[in-house]
Amino acid sequence: MTLTRLVALVGQNVSRSKKNFFMSAIGIVVGISTFVFFIGLSEGIKDVVLGRIFLVDQVEVVQKKLDTGFMQLGGGRTLDDAAASDLASIPGVKSVSPKMKFAFPTRGYGGENLFGKTIWAEIIADGIQPALVENELEKPGEFADFDGEIPCPTGNECPDGRQCQAGQCIKQACTYDEKTWLTDCPGLSYCAEDTGACEMPIPALASNQLLELYNGSLATALSNSKTRMPKLSKAAVLGFQLNLTLGKSFLGRADKARPLTRRVRLVGFSDKAISVGITIPIAYVQRFNDRFGGAEAASTYHSIVLRVADQTLVPSIVAQVRERGFELADSTENAERAADIIKTVQSVFALVSFIIVGIAAINISQMFFMLILQRRREIGLLRALGASRWDVRLLFLGEAAFIGLFGGAAGIGAGIGAARLADYVAARLPDFPFKPESFFAFPTWVWLAALAGSIFFCLFGAFFPANAAARQEPAAALTQ
Amino acid sequence: MIRLNNVSKRYRSAAQGEFALRELSVSIEEGEMVAVVGTSGSGKTTLLNIAGGLDRDFTGEVAVGGQPLARLSDRALSDFRNRTIGFVFQHFSLLDHLSTLENVLLPTAFIRGGLPVPDPRGRARELLDRLGIGHKADERPTSLSGGQKQRVAIARALLFKPRLLLCDEPTGSLDTTTGQQIIETFQSLNAEGYTVVIITHEARVSTAARRVIQLEDGRLVDDGRAAS
Numbered sequence: 001m002t003l004t005r006l007v008a009l010v011g012q013n014v015s016r017s018k019k020n021f022f023m024s025a026i027g028i029v030v031g032i033s034t035f036v037f038f039i040g041l042s043e044g045i046k047d048v049v050l051g052r053i054f055l056v057d058q059v060e061v062v063q064k065k066l067d068t069g070f071m072q073l074g075g076g077r078t079l080d081d082a083a084a085s086d087l088a089s090i091p092g093v094k095s096v097s098p099k100m101k102f103a104f105p106t107r108g109y110g111g112e113n114l115f116g117k118t119i120w121a122e123i124i125a126d127g128i129q130p131a132l133v134e135n136e137l138e139k140p141g142e143f144a145d146f147d148g149e150i151p152c153p154t155g156n157e158c159p160d161g162r163q164c165q166a167g168q169c170i171k172q173a174c175t176y177d178e179k180t181w182l183t184d185c186p187g188l189s190y191c192a193e194d195t196g197a198c199e200m201p202i203p204a205l206a207s208n209q210l211l212e213l214y215n216g217s218l219a220t221a222l223s224n225s226k227t228r229m230p231k232l233s234k235a236a237v238l239g240f241q242l243n244l245t246l247g248k249s250f251l252g253r254a255d256k257a258r259p260l261t262r263r264v265r266l267v268g269f270s271d272k273a274i275s276v277g278i279t280i281p282i283a284y285v286q287r288f289n290d291r292f293g294g295a296e297a298a299s300t301y302h303s304i305v306l307r308v309a310d311q312t313l314v315p316s317i318v319a320q321v322r323e324r325g326f327e328l329a330d331s332t333e334n335a336e337r338a339a340d341i342i343k344t345v346q347s348v349f350a351l352v353s354f355i356i357v358g359i360a361a362i363n364i365s366q367m368f369f370m371l372i373l374q375r376r377r378e379i380g381l382l383r384a385l386g387a388s389r390w391d392v393r394l395l396f397l398g399e400a401a402f403i404g405l406f407g408g409a410a411g412i413g414a415g416i417g418a419a420r421l422a423d424y425v426a427a428r429l430p431d432f433p434f435k436p437e438s439f440f441a442f443p444t445w446v447w448l449a450a451l452a453g454s455i456f457f458c459l460f461g462a463f464f465p466a467n468a469a470a471r472q473e474p475a476a477a478l479t480q
Numbered sequence: 481m482i483r484l485n486n487v488s489k490r491y492r493s494a495a496q497g498e499f500a501l502r503e504l505s506v507s508i509e510e511g512e513m514v515a516v517v518g519t520s521g522s523g524k525t526t527l528l529n530i531a532g533g534l535d536r537d538f539t540g541e542v543a544v545g546g547q548p549l550a551r552l553s554d555r556a557l558s559d560f561r562n563r564t565i566g567f568v569f570q571h572f573s574l575l576d577h578l579s580t581l582e583n584v585l586l587p588t589a590f591i592r593g594g595l596p597v598p599d600p601r602g603r604a605r606e607l608l609d610r611l612g613i614g615h616k617a618d619e620r621p622t623s624l625s626g627g628q629k630q631r632v633a634i635a636r637a638l639l640f641k642p643r644l645l646l647c648d649e650p651t652g653s654l655d656t657t658t659g660q661q662i663i664e665t666f667q668s669l670n671a672e673g674y675t676v677v678i679i680t681h682e683a684r685v686s687t688a689a690r691r692v693i694q695l696e697d698g699r700l701v702d703d704g705r706a707a708s
Contacts, residue, residue: 005589016577381573384534385636386562386590388555475535478569479525 001391010398017371021399024367025407027360032411032454035353036446037418042346043441059306059314060099060329061087061321077325079301087304090320092313097272098301100285101126104292105249108264110242117227122249124277125204126302127285133205133270142267145283146200161189161198171197194260201241201265204280205273211237213276240266247292254292272305303329357457364403364461368396372469379469380477389470396469400462401455408454412447416440481644481675482508482531487540489526489698500526501538502698508691510643513670514677515689523698524679525648531677532565532646533557545643559592566637570649572629574621581617584608584635596640607635611665627658634665638674645669647678651685663688 001009014021064076077083079098088096102125111119134140146159150169158169174191176183183191185198192199211232219229247259264278273279290298306321308314318328372379379392387395419440426439489501501523508514516524529535530542533549536557542549545564552560561567574583584604588595597603608614611631613624621629630650637645647666651659663685670676670690678685686692694702 001590009589012577012582377573378575380534381569381575382586382590383558384532384561384567384573385587386558388558388590390555391558391590473535473537475526475529478529478534478573 001387001394006394006398009395010402013395013399014402020367020371021403021406024360024364025403025410027363028357028403028407028454028458029411029414031353031357031360031457032408032450033414033418034356035350035453036412036415036442036450037422037440038349038353039346039446039449040415040419040440040442041422042342042349043443043446044436044439046342046346047436047441057308059308059317059321060303061306061326062303062329064325064327076327079304079326080299083326084301084304086324087306087321087326090306090317090324092309092317094307094309097129097132097305097307098282099126099128099303099305100282100289100300101302102246102285103289103297104247104254105252106247107245107249108242109245111240114232114237114240115229120250122251123244124274125280125285126274126277127280127282128272130281132305133268133272136270136272137205137268139267143203143205143281145281146203147287148283159189159200160187161185161200171195171199174198188265190263192262194258199262201263202244202280202284203267204264204278205268205270206237206266206278207273207275208269208271209275210273210277211269234269237266238268242266246288256294257291260288260291354453354457357453360407361457361461364400364458365465368400368462368465369468372396372465375469376472376477379472380474380479383472383474384478392472393466393470396462396466397459400458400466404455404458405451407458408451411454412450415450416442481510481512481545482506482677483541483543484527484531485541487530487538487542489523489530489535489538499698501530501695503540504695504698504700505540506693506700506703508675508677510675511670511673512675512691513666513689514691514693515686516677516679516693516695517681517686518695519681521697522695524681524695526698527695528646528648528677528679532567533561555592558590562587562590562592563596563640564642564644566634566640566642566645568630568633568637568645568647568650570652572621572626572633572653574629574632576620576622579618579620580608580613580624580632581605583621583632584639586636587639600639604635604639607638608632611635625658626654627661630654630658630662631665634662634669638669643675645674645676647676649679649681651680651682656684660684 061079063079081098084096084098087093102123106123106125107120108123109118109120111117130140130143130145133143137143150158150162151167152158152164152169158164161174162169162171164170172185172189173196174183174185175196176191176193183198185191189198189200191197211234215231219231223229241263244262244264245259246262247254247257253259264280266278270279286298306317308317321328382392382395419438419442423438423440484504484506487501487504488499490499504523504527516527518524526535530538531544533544533552536550544560547560547564549557549560574580575586578586581601581604584607585600588600605614605617608617608631611634613628613631613635616624616628616632621632624632630653634650645666650666651662654662659682666676666678667688676689678689680686692702692704693700694704
C-alpha cells in the first residue's frame with residue numbers, strides 16, 4: 001500500500017470515528033501538555049540558573065587552598081600567565097580569560113543624580129580582558145584601557161582629554177576648580193587632582209544580576225519614609241559615573257602608596273562581570289595592584305575562566321584542571337550541583353508525563369481492540385480485496401500515528417498555552433532577583449520529543465491490536 | 481481455472497469439530513458458470529473461501545489459474561486475490577463511510593506494482609454506468625436499495641477484470657425480481673468470458689448456471705453439467 005493510499009484510508013477511517021479518536025487523544029493531550037509545560041519550565045529555569053546565575057559553558061579555575069578546618073590558606077599553584085598558558089592547552093578549552101581582583105581596599109561614592117542622595121559603598125572590583133565582552137556590548141570601544149599608552153598613527157583617534165603628539169595620545173594638562181568642580185577637560189574626561197591631567201573615567205561593567213538584585217531587594221531595603229529609592233532600568237544607569245577612592249575604604253587603607261581618586265563610568269552589562277561589584281579592563285587592575293600591592297599582586301590572577309567548546313567536555317576539562325593542581329571556583333562547583341539538580345527534576349517531570357501518556361496508550365490499546373472487534377468483517381473484506389496482513393497492520397498503526405500526531409500537536413499547544421498563562425500570572429507578581437521575562441523555554445528538542453513521544457506511545461498502544469487485526473484469517477473475519 | 485484435489489477442512493473449535501470438507505476433489509474450467517448448492521453446513525462457503533485464498537487452513541491441494549495457493553506467501557496471495565479474483569458477498573460488504581465510487585475503487589488501495597487497468601476511476605464509472613447505477617456514484621451506500629448495493633459490489637469485483645468471480649449467496653438478501661436481475665448480470669458476465677462460481681441454496685440461481693455442484697456434509701454428492 002502506498003503512503004498516499006494509506007493516508008487516504010486513515011483519513012477516511014478517522015473521520016468516521018471522530019468521537020472515538022477524540023476521546024482517545026484526550027489522554028495523550030494531557031500527557032504531552034504536561035510534558036511540554038514542565039520540561040519547558042525546567043528548561044526556562046535552567047536558562048536562568050545555568051545561563052545567568054551559574055554559567056555552565058565555562059569553568060572557573062582558582063588557586064588550590066589548604067583547608068585547615070577553621071580557615072583556608074593559599075599554597076597551591078599560582079595563577080599567573082604560565083598557568084593560563086597551561087590551562088589553555090587542555091583539549092576542549094576554547095579560550096582562557098584571567099580575572100584579577102583589586103588587591104587593595106576601595107570605596108565609592110556618588111549617585112546624587114540617580115538616587116537623589118550621595119551613596120557611599122565599599123567597592124569590590126575585578127578586571128577582565130576587554131576582548132571577552134566585545135561581542136556583548138553595544139559600543140565595545142567604550143570598554144577599553146584609556147589609561148595606558150594609546151597610539152594615534154593618523155593623528156585623529158585619541159580619547160577625550162588626550163592629544164596626538166608624535167604618534168601617541170598624550171594626556172592634556174588641566175586645572176581643577178574645587179569650588180565649582182569645573183575642569184577644562186573635554187568630553188567625558190575630567191581633571192584628576194593627583195596627576196593634574198585629563199583622565200577618562202574607568203569603563204566599568206555590571207552584572208545583569210546586580211541590577212536585578214538592586215531592583216528586587218536593595219531598592220526596597222534602602223528606602224525609608226523620607227527617601228524612596230527608584231527602580232532602575234539598564235538604559236537609566238548606562239553612563240552612570242561614580243567616584244572611587246582607590247587604596248582606602250571603610251575597612252582599611254593600603255600602606256604602600258597614597259590613595260587615588262578616580263571616576264568609573266558604567267558602559268554596559270554582562271554575565272561575565274562580577275556578580276556584586278564592578279568589572280573593569282584588567283590592565284587598570286594590574287596597574288592599581290602594582291601600585292598598592294606590588295609586582296606579585298599585579299601578576300597573580302585570582303581566577304582564570306576557561307571557555308569550553310562543548311558542554312559535554314566539561315567533566316574531562318574539570319578532571320584535567322584538578323590534575324594540574326588547581327581547583328574550581330565555588331561558582332563552577334555550584335553550577336555542577338545546580339545542573340545535577342535540574343537534570344533530576346527534569347527527569348522526574350518527564351517520567352510523570354510519560355506515565356500519563358503511557359496510561360493514555362493503554363486506553364488507546366483498548367479502544368483499538370474495540371475498533372477491531374467492530375470492524376472485523378470490514379478487515380475480512382479488505383483482505384478479500386487484496387490487503388495483506390502488513391496492509392491491515394499499517395492501516396491501524398496509521399490511525400494510531402494520526403492520534404499521536406493530533407494529540408501531540410494539541411498537547412504542545414495546550415502546554416504552551418498553559419505556559420503563557422503562567423507567565424501572564426507571574427508577570428503580575430512582585431519583582432524578585434533574577435525574575436525572568438518568561439519562566440519557560442522551549443528549545444526545538446522539546447517539541448520534537450513531545451511529538452515523537454506522542455506518536456511512539458500511540459503506536460505502542462496500537463501495536464498489539466494492529467497485530468491481532470493482521471492475524472485474523474479473512475474467511476473467519478468475513479463470517480462475523 | 482480451479483483445481484481442488486483431495487481437500488479436507490476441519491474446524492478447530494470443539495463445537496464445530498466436524499469436517500467442513502472431506503477429501504473433496506473438483507475442478508472448474510475457465511469460462512464456466514457454476515452453482516455450488518447444498519444445505520446449510522454442507523461446506524459451500526468453505527469451498528469458496530478455500531478457492532478464493534481466504535482460508536489456508538486445509539489439507540490437500542488447491543490451484544487457481546494454475547497457481548498452487550498453498551505455496552504463496554501472504555503478500556503474494558493477497559496480490560493474487562487483488563488481481564485475479566472478484567468477490568461478491570450476500571450482505572454486499574460495502575463501506576458506508578465511502579461513496580459508491582470509492583467503494584468500487586477500494587481494491588486500488590492494495591495494488592502492488594502496475595495497475596491491471598489503465599484508468600481505474602474511469603473503469604469504475606463505466607462499470608457503474610453499465611450496471612445502471614452510474615447516477616449513484618457519489619452517494620453513500622446507505623441511500624441505495626439492496627439490488628443497487630449488490631450491483632456496486634459486482635462493480636467492485638469487476639474493477640481489475642479478474643479471471644474469476646466468486647459469489648457467496650449474491651441473491652440471498654434480495655427480492656425475487658432484483659435477484660433475477662443480478663442472476664442475469666452474472667449470466668451476461670459469464671458470456672463475456674468471466675468464470676463465475678456462485679454459492680447458493682436458491683433453485684433459480686442453480687437453474688441459471690450451466691453446471692451445478694452439490695455438496696453434502698463436505699462431500700461432493702453431485703456434479704451436474706448442463707447440456708450446452
